[in-house]
Amino acid sequence: DxxxxxxxxxxxxKEGQNVTLSCxxxxxxxxxxxxxxxxxxxxxxxxxxxxVNDFQKGDIAEGYSVSREKKESFxxxxxxxxxxxxxxxxxxxxxxxYGRANEQFFGPGTRLTVL
Amino acid sequence: xxxxxxxxxxxxxxxxxxxxxxxAYSNSASDYFIWYKQESGKGPQFIIxxxxxxxxxxGQRVTVLLNKTVKHLSLQIAATQPGDSAxxxxxENLNSGGYQKVTFGTGTKLQxxx
Numbered sequence: 486d487x488x489x490x491x492x493x494x495x496x497x498x499k500e501g502q503n504v505t506l507s508c509x510x511x512x513x514x515x516x517x518x519x520x521x522x523x524x525x526x527x528x529x530x531x532x533x534x535x536x537v538n539d540f541q542k543g544d545i546a547e548g549y550s551v552s553r554e555k556k557e558s559f560x561x562x563x564x565x566x567x568x569x570x571x572x573x574x575x576x577x578x579x580x581x582x583y584g585r586a587n588e589q590f591f592g593p594g595t596r597l598t599v600l
Numbered sequence: 601x602x603x604x605x606x607x608x609x610x611x612x613x614x615x616x617x618x619x620x621x622x623x624a625y626s627n628s629a630s631d632y633f634i635w636y637k638q639e640s641g642k643g644p645q646f647i648i649x650x651x652x653x654x655x656x657x658x659g660q661r662v663t664v665l666l667n668k669t670v671k672h673l674s675l676q677i678a679a680t681q682p683g684d685s686a687x688x689x690x691x692e693n694l695n696s697g698g699y700q701k702v703t704f705g706t707g708t709k710l711q712x713x714x
Contacts, residue, residue: 491643516700527689527706528644535699575643578681579700586693586700591643 488512490574491592496600498563498570506561506595508576517559518577518589521545524588528575563597573597612711619677621708623690628671635664635675638707639686647679653671657697665668665671677710 489510498504508517514581516535520528524580530543534553548567557579563570573596612700613619625633631652636644650673652658657664663676673690687707694701 491659521702528704530702540643541699551615577643586671586695586702588634588646588649590646590704591636594643 487580489590489592491574491594492533494593496595496597498597500599501565503562503564504597506563506574506576506597508559508561508592509557510559510578510590510592511557512578512580512590513556514578514580514590515556516579517553519543519549519551519561520577521561522573522575522594523529531561538587548575570597572597579591608616610709610711612713613680614713615680615682619675619680619684619710621675621677621688621690623673623675623705625671625673625690625692627692627694627703628668630694632674633661633664633666633671634691634693634702636689636691636704637684637686658692665677669675675706678713680710682712682714685710687706 490538492507518533519531520529527543531549532543532551533542534540537553537556540551540553548564550562573594575594576592579589580587634649635647638644638645648662648664649657650666654664662680666675687709689707690705691702
């Protein structure tokens with residue numbers, strides 16, 4: 486089955502620790518995205534990548550870092566510099582890099598709780 | 601800044617009735633619009649999309665209408681079912697220097713009353 490997976494589903498972290506969220510897709514999509522969702526709110530873009538070895542900051546990149554070493558993988562690290570990291574994190578991918586836009590396919594999400 | 605917003609945060613409808621969820625967008629240059637459905641604790645799922653050269657598109661039980669004159673987007677769900685209960689997001693896409701910039705609205709919660 487083609488799809489986008491995120492792991493783990495639930496993650497607990499102590500304050501001051503870095504943590505990495507996994508995102509993998511086997512859809513052969515060029516573009517990948519990370520969003521943060523807080524209760525009762527919409528999605529806010531953290532980082533996106535249009536191609537391997539390239540990524541751009543979104544609207545709320547402070548305290549986060551990413552890498553895109555492989556087309557299939559786009560891990561997100563939540564660093565200790567992120568002041569309010571408790572949230573639901575969503576990864577997405579889409580088929581095109583330039584030109585005609587298409588819908589984004591979302592993973593199931595990772596709920597991060599900082600203790 | 602540019603924004604995508606929704607008129608109603610919560611919508612309650614009787615099972616079997618039609619539902620209409622509205623969305624206002626700000627950027628007249630946006631060229632592609634998508635509706636997503638998100639169930640509790642899950643990622644958003646694509647429902648239907650429409651490009652700016654169209655004003656209506658129909659799917660299975662769903663219809664999206666685009667009014668570019670007033671920058672308004674709506675999602676119509678026919679014969680609403682309990683399984684339709686979820687939060688619905690609209691999103692607008694802007695082609696910005698070759699990059700596709702997507703902005704999501706805050707969402708409308710649809711509650712279906714049995």
